[in-house]
Amino acid sequence: MKTFYYIIYYFPNGQKDEIRLQYKLDFYDDLLPIINEQVESGNNVIVTGDWNTAHRPIDLARPKENINTSGFMPIEREKLDIYVSEGWVDTFRLFHSEPDRYSWWTYRFGARERNVGWRIDYFFINKDMVDLCIDADIHHDVLGSDHCPVSLILDI
Template identity: 45%
Template sequence: MKIISWNVNGIRAVVKKDFFENINQLNPDILCLQETKAQYNEVEKALAPMTTYHKEYNSADKKGYSGTAILSKMEPTNIKDDMGIAEHDEEGRVQCAEYPNFYLVNVYVPNSGQQLDRLDYRKKWDADFLNYLKDLEKTKPVIVCGDFNVAHKPIDLKNDKSNYNKTAGYTQVEIDGMDNFLTSGFVDTFRHLHPNEVAYTYWSYRFKARERNTGWRIDYFLISNSILDKVKNVNICSDVLGSDHCPIALEIDL
């Protein structure tokens, strides 16, 4: 089974940039999208050509902001939006698809803000999201994928020293949040398989960042430790354009 996760930075824009050709080539069994930036009917219209997939969308209350989507060739036995916590559930950031042998959670973690003005909120969000995942894990193993908005280690961003505790995505609070996911029994699949590989999933549109490969690895597949032996491969598809993020791919036997 192949699962693709991709922050598309606006579904209505990305579908005009070889999106369908790229997805056909990647051929995922399940596709998780983040930052759709559209309301339900707009996402439905944009993804109408994808007729071989069951489609589920979670849009933010605020128009043109955030939002997630899951497209799956096999129909989930159940799908739920959000964490069930009022302060977190207005931005369309979480979807959970249940399958016979696992839960798949699609997430777009809140950015801490240019002035780090959402850092306190982010700390609470990370803690609540981890509790949500651990509750799911009591029933069956969990795969969680998406944009976590944090580079975990110095290897995960080009300019670690100049960004540390100054830039959203590389503060100690956010690093601690990712540490907590990993010490609680989830595994960063890419780093597990590729401990020393420098690879990024996000490049700013400014300063020719992608051309210069001045990037960040902030998109992840985290999985329950109990299914780690089922992982076949994890790829960062850095050659796929259309967004300021690239897709990431997990191949797993479940």
């Protein structure tokens, strides 16, 4: 097994102002060459945490209503598209294509009880690690936060 880097981040929240959104977008831009450099050096990389962006319409309960909400704005989703185009793999979607699987719910309006959520917590891996993946999941039944745990099982 090659060396691998396990990176845990809380990615910035874009909130509702342009300055904060630009900070978030810059963060995505700044991280990508750092992790790509590790892969180019022969290392495997896992990047996990709260990415604060639902990548695809399947990743949130109400995509049409949230198209202009930070966390699902096209410009934010395009950043994740760039990661994918450069060989980064969303491990959950390797194993699960079904909708209604979320990792975050607002505390308001009984959202969790009604499963009106967003999938914003990810494990992204470089493509060379795909064969090591056994499973990835979301543990929606674990309470204690507005997020629930996500997991990745590797054969290393």
